[in-house]
Amino acid sequence: MSSADRLELHHLDHDHAALGTALDELERNLGRLVTAEDFDHLDAIAHLIKHEVTQHFPREEALVATVLGEDSLLLRHIARDHDVLGAEARDFFDLAERIRTEVLVDRAEVVDAAAALLRGLRRHLRMEEAELVPALRARIDPPPPG
Ligand SMILES: [Fe+2]
Ligand SMILES: [Fe+2]
Numbered sequence: 001m002s003s004a005d006r007l008e009l010h011h012l013d014h015d016h017a018a019l020g021t022a023l024d025e026l027e028r029n030l031g032r033l034v035t036a037e038d039f040d041h042l043d044a045i046a047h048l049i050k051h052e053v054t055q056h057f058p059r060e061e062a063l064v065a066t067v068l069g070e071d072s073l074l075l076r077h078i079a080r081d082h083d084v085l086g087a088e089a090r091d092f093f094d095l096a097e098r099i100r101t102e103v104l105v106d107r108a109e110v111v112d113a114a115a116a117l118l119r120g121l122r123r124h125l126r127m128e129e130a131e132l133v134p135a136l137r138a139r140i141d142p143p144p145p146g
Pocket of ligand 2: 016056060125128
């Protein structure tokens, strides 16, 4: 495997670690969304999700396609997850936009949508750390023979 793949895997590790930390922090503070004035927390969640959907997902899929193959089961599995999370993210962005434009939105609905999305991202991250990352590492950095 090429050193570019190794570098991409390193980047993916770094992104996953940052995502884990951000999820902890955002979930701990979900209650702040109940306060109508707290746009900062809403922005923080929206920013994280935007990074995941627009940067992390495509980059990850490209690495998996290169290392495990376009037809690999794992690629199909994560791409399906990315599609579902992407659709949920679009709904969340709509909701956030309605709040910003002062359309009356039930705060409980916002908290539920954010909580569900963060839970979905965490489930996805756990699956990738358990299945995807080891499979990539085994191909990129195989243990020495013997
Ligand atoms: Fe992913
Ligand atoms: Fe990932």
